[in-house]
Amino acid sequence: MLNRIDGELLPIKAHYFFFNAATGPMMQFLPTIAKQMHFSPSLVGKIFMILPISGLIAKPLFGGLADKFGLHKTFFIFFQVILAIAFYSINFIPASDYSAQTNLTCNMHSYLELASDNAISRQDIENIASVPSDDVSSCSLSCTIRTVSDVKALCNSWNITKYCDLAKKITANDVGNLDKLEFEAYFNNSHDLPLEQKSLNLRISNASFSDGQVYTTLCRSFSLRIPCQARCPKVPFLDQLIKDISSSQKPQLPAESFRWFLSASIISWIGMAVVVSIADAICFDLLGYERNKDYGKQKMWGSIGTGIFGLSIGYLIDVFSQGDGLKNYAIIFYVLLLAMFLDVVVSSTLKKSNLKVHNEPSIFYELWPILRESRVLVFAWWCIGAGMCTGVVWNFLFWYTEEISLSPSDKAWLKTLQGLLTGIQCFLGEMPFNFICGDILRKIGHINVMSLVLLVYAIRFMAYSMITNPWLIIVVEILHGPSMGLCWPTMVSYGDKVAPSGTKATTQGFIGAVFEGIGVSLGSLICGYLIDVHKGVTTFRIFSAGALVWLSLFWILQLILQRVKAYPLQQGHTHLMSYAPPDDDSIHMTMCQEMQTY
16 A cells, blocks of 8 residues: 555645645634724724735745745745745734723722713623632732822721831822832632622722732721722723723724734735745646646645644643633644744655746736626626635634634633634545535526525524524534635636636636635625624625625526526526536535635
8 A cells, every 4th residue: 555655746745744734724814813902893904904915916926036046945945934934923913902990999908999870781780790700810900199198098908018107207299200100900700799880899809919928908997998900801891891891992002013913814814825826836747737636635634634733733722721710822823933933844745846947928917808708707706706715714714713712611712623623624624625515516507506505504693693502503514615625626617617717827816816815805804893893793684685695686696697698507597518527527615714824
């Protein structure tokens, strides 16, 4: 059996495995990493609108340079290193914190008073009630001392040595020169949390200062009421509550944090775009014309890498986050570095250092006959709709699972659930449908399959919106096969059929640009905005209705083509259209959200 293994192809198989093992889980969890850093949905939508466009610009730019100077293998390995460094740098970006104006009050017991102009929502109350009663939580407070009485109260009530010394000599003129009172306030959820319609009072049990000393916060003869700025980044339900009740305030998102995240993401995406395009070119060059049908067998190792590591990393994140209020994503970055290191090692053993360069007509010269084809333009309309739906699943499905995960048990194993979704999408969704896609296309035709994809997306989005238990999404993900699993192979195959003579490569590039650069980008932008305004349930229902509207317009355009052009495909007789896989076997290209790495 070992004699049948082609040693020349082992490095490219290993590359696909390690590369997707590194980047697949990273790309899937990147939106939720941004969420934990307090990036808003609309901001994340804007980021994921920019990323596909940056990849589309990078591929022809660096691909052309590699062709011109014969630097294919050099660029291949160089951009692997670049994307690994850029992705890993995200681990060091400080999260932004929401803060709210509160009052520290003292009357027998000390309380942190959170008041809102709006009524505290039912969801906030449920989040508070879901926290185990024996949990001890903390918030960071920065308070302003306004009077001499405040200084004396801190001495007599909390017995803070520093303020007892000050109380003996301070005057009213000295108060304005005092540093802010900064400390960590601890409260126990077993204490009652008096909740009124527009305020929440947290009973503080202890206070810890920068010197490490802990003080009890019982009040004695003095009362106290001073304004404070509160941050609770380690307490998810309070952090969300502060965000909700301080709707007039904006999150304190440091500009450098956003710039760092955006820059690292763009550099990473450019690196992935270059690596993916050169890897596929190297793979076809290694296979040669006679064996190019075996391309899918090489690419499948990428799917296996994403599926295995996606499943395991989700579980490991939950394990390493036990007892923490926030998820610890460090394991993703360590796996990324290890897998990319192994990828560089195996890639350096590739025998192909440079590829044959063919003198082909300019893409702009070939693009005009494509744009003149009404079939291609109607097909592009479908590609945009399918791309928008795909962008929603890629970038906001995990976000939605976090939104509907309310119970402590759901939150404790949320990343395990997301890892399971990755495995189901890979092994039960896309892989099987990549193999049966050809039979489906032969039996019902391309137009009907494209219609089926949009219809299944509409059903899928509506099912998401009706789910209250996040674990039930596992059942819905069976629909990933007849939606995304059929989407990309059908798109590549149909594009191969409708391409004007001599423009097949340009047509495929045009289709990819429309699907990703317009569809995925636009879907991410719109979905982020809608989630920010209407939350996930309403957003998925809007996209469900939108998919049906897009499908209806697609069929109207097909009917118009019937009247304009009279041949079997335009007359709706899709069964008369012969099916054959594209020359480069690209029907196997959709493996475990492979398009995310373009």
